[in-house]
Amino acid sequence: MKHIYDRVIHNGMVLTVNAGFDIITDGVVCIRDGVIARVESRKRAIDDYPARDIMDAAGGIIMPGLVNAHVHLPMSIFRGLADDLPLADWLNHHIFPAEREYIRPETVRIGTLLSCAEMMLSGTTTCCDGYFHEDIVASAVAETGLRAVLGQGVIDYPAPGVPDPARNIDVASAFVGQWRDRSPRITPSVFCHSPYTCSATTLTAAKAAARQHGVLFQIHVAETKDEAAACRSAHGMSPVRYLNSLGILDEQTLVVHGIWVDDDDLEILAKRKTAVAHCPESAMKLAAGVAPVHRMLDKGLTIGLGTDGCASNNNLDLFGEMDAAAKLHKVIRKDPTVMNARTVIRMATIEGARAVGLDRRIGSIEVGKQADIIIIDTHQPHLAPLYHPESHIVYAARGADVRDLFVAGEALVRDFSPVRLDIGAIMDQAREIGRRIQGGQTINIDEATKS
Numbered sequence: 001m002k003h004i005y006d007r008v009i010h011n012g013m014v015l016t017v018n019a020g021f022d023i024i025t026d027g028v029v030c031i032r033d034g035v036i037a038r039v040e041s042r043k044r045a046i047d048d049y050p051a052r053d054i055m056d057a058a059g060g061i062i063m064p065g066l067v068n069a070h071v072h073l074p075m076s077i078f079r080g081l082a083d084d085l086p087l088a089d090w091l092n093h094h095i096f097p098a099e100r101e102y103i104r105p106e107t108v109r110i111g112t113l114l115s116c117a118e119m120m121l122s123g124t125t126t127c128c129d130g131y132f133h134e135d136i137v138a139s140a141v142a143e144t145g146l147r148a149v150l151g152q153g154v155i156d157y158p159a160p161g162v163p164d165p166a167r168n169i170d171v172a173s174a175f176v177g178q179w180r181d182r183s184p185r186i187t188p189s190v191f192c193h194s195p196y197t198c199s200a201t202t203l204t205a206a207k208a209a210a211r212q213h214g215v216l217f218q219i220h221v222a223e224t225k226d227e228a229a230a231c232r233s234a235h236g237m238s239p240v241r242y243l244n245s246l247g248i249l250d251e252q253t254l255v256v257h258g259i260w261v262d263d264d265d266l267e268i269l270a271k272r273k274t275a276v277a278h279c280p281e282s283a284m285k286l287a288a289g290v291a292p293v294h295r296m297l298d299k300g301l302t303i304g305l306g307t308d309g310c311a312s313n314n315n316l317d318l319f320g321e322m323d324a325a326a327k328l329h330k331v332i333r334k335d336p337t338v339m340n341a342r343t344v345i346r347m348a349t350i351e352g353a354r355a356v357g358l359d360r361r362i363g364s365i366e367v368g369k370q371a372d373i374i375i376i377d378t379h380q381p382h383l384a385p386l387y388h389p390e391s392h393i394v395y396a397a398r399g400a401d402v403r404d405l406f407v408a409g410e411a412l413v414r415d416f417s418p419v420r421l422d423i424g425a426i427m428d429q430a431r432e433i434g435r436r437i438q439g440g441q442t443i444n445i446d447e448a449t450k451s
C-alpha cells in the first residue's frame, strides 16, 4: 500500500492547544515531511491511515512539545554547586568565578548535551537559551535534534570566549550570521545579560545588531528589588522605562523575569508588544520575588514559561515549572481560580513559542505546524483515572511520564529512551567535570553550602 504519511500517532487523547483548546478524545495525528498533515477524531480503522510508522499512544496524552522560554544550557554542570544564598552573593562569589574558571569549550558542550538530554526526557522540544561560547552550544544542540533559539551572551566584563568586552557585539553578530541559515531547528539570537551588566552603549548596539539580523533580543530585567532600586538611582527610572528610553523594547525583545515592575512598566511592555519569560522556580529559590503575572495577563502580554539555568532551579523539568507557576500565583493572590491549568499549559507551549518568535511553526498540534509532539504515558498510579488531561499535566504528571518525543516528526525519545544520544557517556563526562570542579581550589563546596 502507498504510504501517504511518514508517521501516524493514534489511540490517545490529543490536547491540541489550538485557539479553542480543543481536546480530541480518540485522536489521530498524521505527520508528513516533519509537518502535521492531519489531526482528527479517528473516523476509520487505523490501517486506513497509510503510514510508514503507526504509533500507538496506548491511551496516553498526545500534546505539543513544551517550550522552555528561558534557560542557560551549559549551567547544568553547576547544578547543586552553591545553593541557599542571596542572588548577588550566589552570582558574584560562586557562579561568575566558577564560570571564569571552568567554562571551557568542552564544559559548555557537555553541559549543553546534559541539559538537552534532561529536556528531551521531560517533554521539552524547544528551548530559548542565552550563554557564552554559543557557537559550541549551537553545535551541541544541533547534535541532539532539539529545536532552539540560542543567544550569544553580551556583557561588559571579560566573559567565557569573549575576553575583551569591546568585542562582545562583534562576537554576537558573527554568531547570528553563522547560524542564521545553518539548521532549520536552530534560530540564533542576541542575549544581553542585564541592564546593570551592560552599558547603555552596549545595550543599544546589541539591540541594533539583533534588529539588523531580524532576530530575538533577550535580556534579564527587574529580577530583584535591589536591581530595580539601583536602576532608579543610576538612571532615574525603572529598568523597563530605562530600556524603553533606549529604544530596546519591541515585539522581538524578550524580557526575562520582569518581577519588579509596576503598572506603568506593564503598559509600556504591552504597547511595545514585548513578551516576558516567567521563571517562577528560579525566582522562588533565589527569593527574588513574584512576577505580577495576573496583571501581565490582564494587559494582554505574551508570557512564556522558563526554568532559568539549572544552578538556580535546579532542574529543567517544565512539568514541575507548570505546577509551581499555577500554585505560586494562587497563594500570592489568595485565589485558587487564578492561573488555571489551561493558562499554564498555554504558557508552556503556544505562548512560549510566541514569546521566542516561533508560534507560526510550533506550540500547538495544528495542520501545517512542525510535528513537535510528546506522548505522556498515563499508565501510572498518579495519572489514573483521567478526567481532565489539562489537570493531570499541570498538577499530577512529571517529566518522567513522557514516553515519546518528536521534533519535526523525528523521534528523539521512544519508550522513555533517547534515540540519538548516549546518555550514559554524557553523564560520565559530566561527572568527570564535576570531580575537577570539586577538586579545584577556587570553589570551596563546604563554604558555599554552609547555611
Ligand SMILES: [Zn+2]
Pocket (backbone or CB within 6 Å): 070, 071, 072, 220, 256, 308, 309
Ligand atoms: Zn537567566
